[in-house]
Amino acid sequence: MSVHDKAAEIEQMLDEILSSETEFFKVGFKVKPTNNFKVYLDGDKGINIDQCIKFNRALRKMIEEKGWYPDGDFSLEVSSPGIDEPLKNIRQYKKNTGRLVEVTLTDDIKKQGILKEVSESGIIIEQKIGKGKKTVTQEADLPFVNIKTTIVQIQF
CATH class of the missing domain: 3.30.300.70 (RimP-like superfamily, N-terminal)
Structure with a gap:
């Protein structure tokens, strides 16, 4: 064998x-x-x-x-997979809802935000765009087919 x-x-x-x-x-x-x-x-x-x-x-x-x-x-x-390892399955994504994540898309664009929702087809993150008084909060709907990696960001 x-x-x-x-x-x-x-x-x-x-x-x-x-x-x-x-x-x-x-x-x-x-x-x-x-x-x-x-x-x-x-x-x-x-x-x-x-x-x-x-x-x-x-x-x-x-x-x-x-x-x-x-x-x-x-x-x-x-x-355990280790804190710096990318999320690999939906249960890991769901477990980390509410945490800051960095998502690298298949076109290598990076997005950072709070993981708000997880579905069978993708995730929604809440991003802060801009600086100071011009900061706006927006949601980004990211299908899993467009995600290369998602890594939880440690905040101190």
Whole structure:
């Protein structure tokens, strides 16, 4: 069985684990040729390290029960995607409603604003245009087909 066949099965195992943990969801899954599996999870209210450890242990146990790596010759990393990673799915967008985001469009134009709404087809952000007394607030309706990346901006 190839590493990619195993990866597909591991991803199914992960989906099985997540099916009973409905507030959490898969954001990404990567495989490196060295039998290194990286799982990126998030939750509707975020995900902490203890929750990542719990998912890692459950998934590791299922992989070990398959007997694919009798010498333990694999690694498994479960983490959140990281604050500087682009949003990848609608649940992430919904979770970040009300936050400042920077959206890069497919034509490389950047727009920054507060994420106001998320639908199946796109997002609406509220932008402040101009400076000082000439500042106006306007909404930009951005279809997902026109979005290259969306990154949450950290405000201090």
